[in-house]
Amino acid sequence: MEKVSPSSVIKSVSQFLRSECYIGGRWITSNLKQTFKVYNPANDELIGEVPDLAEEDLKNAVNVANNAFLTWRKVSYRERSRIIRRWSELLSEYRDDLAAIITLEEGKPLAEAKGEVAxxxxxxxxxxxxxxxxxxxxxxxxxxxxxxLVIKQPVGVSALITPWNFPINMITRKASAALAAGCTTLVKPSEYTPFCALALAALAEKAEFPPGVFNVITSSAKSTPRNVKALIDNPLIRKLSFTGSTAIGKLLMEQCAQTCKHVSMELGGNAPFIVFESADIDNAVKGCIASKFRNTGQTCICANRIFVHASVHDKFCEKLVAAMKRDLKVGSGFEEGITQGPLITEKAFAKVERHISDAVSRGATIVTGGKKHSLGGRFFEPTLITGVTSDMAVAQEETFGPLAPLFKFTSEEDVITLANATNVGLAGYFYSNDLNQIWRVAEALEVGMVGVNTGLLTTEYAPFGGVKESGLGREGSKYALDEFLDKKYICMGGIN
Structure with a gap:
């Protein structure tokens, strides 16, 4: 297959690389004419520039969304469904373009990007x-x-703040539920992946959402704290849905308390991945590869702490190393066969290095990988370390990179204690063929989602979300719309 250059991709998807924000059915720039640059993380080449909105721009966007809400909330369920379905049809029609934009500005392999769009x-x-x-x-x-009687009504204008690691899926998962519930939306994408959001806006325009129902606002890293605070302080914003770090989520919740906004928070994780002695080792290795190294380990539900029973530890480790060397290929996401792209920033790269150096200084052993890839840039070797203990940084923090740390355990009781010894609880995984153990462990893990003999969890059929400091609320499934609906009680008297 001929190697695809990022510059040729930019040309092929140019119709979607919009350099304006989408507000009120119009493509606009900042009142101050300020912009920020967006780069390809695989080679640091410039993709383009988008508006760095000012507070006055945001105030206008909120007013537009609120005016649209007054009409959209009254649109029939059937008509809302029709428009949203049309949006999905357009996403399908342009799925290859959307996937290319994901790889261009987020860096993940094109095959993974296509899976995200699907x-x-x-x-x-x-x-x-x-x-x-x-x-x-x-x-x-x-x-x-x-x-x-109890009726359900849309909460109102909803601000949706989304991360860079799944820049199409995170937006559609939030926005489609909000729109279906009758809310209007203001999407604030990551400064690293705004073109994905603007591409979705272009397709929303084609789907003929009424002006002001779906809006995209962009901000640079420097402007984001100020602009998000302006959104939260605006009383017309009645709902905030945020995906990101626990630290930022806590700050936003505190700010939202001032106007008692509805909040949904999908925050950090530190997922345990447990391999019991009865597990199918080959299946467990396959699940570990899928969970740990998808998107180069840059997922909130990826296996962050891998606990392996002492009786099968060496066998699992040997097979995992072989699978990593055989199946994980590092490079530009546009190259055929690549499974591992770059890390998103230098800060992300440095965190992986820090976790490895800290673990080694405390007695861990690098089995494979452990350093910058020969490609340079922010490409990192898929890494496996053993002899990991709970006092190491990798046990206490979410790595968000291609680092698989192996812990050894000897009893179910001990590993449950270790797995739950964290302030977050988004996802957890374990492999076992003991039915009684499966029920015990699934119920004992302090997480919002459990994968049993599988390393992949996400589906539109199931509720996505966590417990403890991993957030509030659920996305996807039949529960998703409830996050954007108020329940109103009506008492009718004098009925004869």
């Missing part, structure tokens, strides 16, 4: 169907002449 389409289709199933209740009455 999942995004599924979420939008799901929300289109759920728009028709916003059901209330008729309750038993406390009095013979009273009737009690």
């Amino acid at each position: 999942l995004a389409i599924n979420y939008v289709q799901w929300s289109a169907e759920e728009a028709n199933r916003i059901h209330g209740d008729v309750l038993p009455s406390h009095a013979q002449d009273h009737r009690l």
